[in-house]
Amino acid sequence: MLELRAITAGYDRKAPVVRDASLTVAPGEAVGLLGPSGCGKSTLARVAALLHRPDSGTLHLDGDAVHRWRQRAPRAQRTAFGVVFQQPRLSADPRLRLTDLIAEPLRAVGRRDEIPERVAELTAAVGLTPDLLDRRPHEVSDGQLQRACLARALVLRPRWLICDEMAAMLDASTTAALVAAVEDYRATTGAGLLTVGHDQVLLDRWCDRTLHWDDVTGRPR
Numbered sequence: 001m002l003e004l005r006a007i008t009a010g011y012d013r014k015a016p017v018v019r020d021a022s023l024t025v026a027p028g029e030a031v032g033l034l035g036p037s038g039c040g041k042s043t044l045a046r047v048a049a050l051l052h053r054p055d056s057g058t059l060h061l062d063g064d065a066v067h068r069w070r071q072r073a074p075r076a077q078r079t080a081f082g083v084v085f086q087q088p089r090l091s092a093d094p095r096l097r098l099t100d101l102i103a104e105p106l107r108a109v110g111r112r113d114e115i116p117e118r119v120a121e122l123t124a125a126v127g128l129t130p131d132l133l134d135r136r137p138h139e140v141s142d143g144q145l146q147r148a149c150l151a152r153a154l155v156l157r158p159r160w161l162i163c164d165e166m167a168a169m170l171d172a173s174t175t176a177a178l179v180a181a182v183e184d185y186r187a188t189t190g191a192g193l194l195t196v197g198h199d200q201v202l203l204d205r206w207c208d209r210t211l212h213w214d215d216v217t218g219r220p221r
Helices: 041-048 098-108 112-126 142-154 172-189 200-206 213-217
Strands: 002-009 018-025 030-034 056-061 081-084 160-164 192-197 209-212
Touching: 002 041, 018 030, 018 041, 018 056, 018 192, 018 213, 030 041, 030 200, 030 213, 041 160, 041 192, 081 142, 098 112, 098 142, 112 142, 112 172, 142 172, 160 172, 172 192, 172 200, 192 200, 200 209, 209 213
Parallel strands: 030 192, 030 209, 081 160, 160 192
Antiparallel strands: 002 018, 002 056
């Protein structure tokens, strides 16, 4: 179980963008978080992925409270999460070829021997053609780069996926392909999903349940 309890977080303690937010995601469950731009849902997603320490509140992973964040978190907790961000060009090192971008997490944890098999497997799973793997981010489209970023998020076989408006900048066909790739992964692994966005139709079709931002923060609509 992934549980966020009474989370307050932001980048200025005097003006947090998230106040007293709570939600849960069960193993194998897909939860959508719906809210307008600027409401704080992306910050809450970063807290959920152990990428941002909250000012207050607690995060529990499989019943255990999380006490450390980012690189200070235990490896078992860090690698339990795969994250896909809204803007692939801001989350991809422009110097890396796509094959190195996908393999980056495996190198970071010392599992280089898995790289050839996992890159080939995930390239097919996310709909990238092999000829794209030697290209760098500026040589591919936004959709192709986001496919590579999704492959990177899946390469360590995470138990939890956090998708922060993964398809906000993409066309309908690419969005459908990425959602299908996520769902294929979840069907085979039982991974849980928290996906945030402002497209209620997409979230309702994709997720087991959709939470509105006001429901998460306890504010009246």
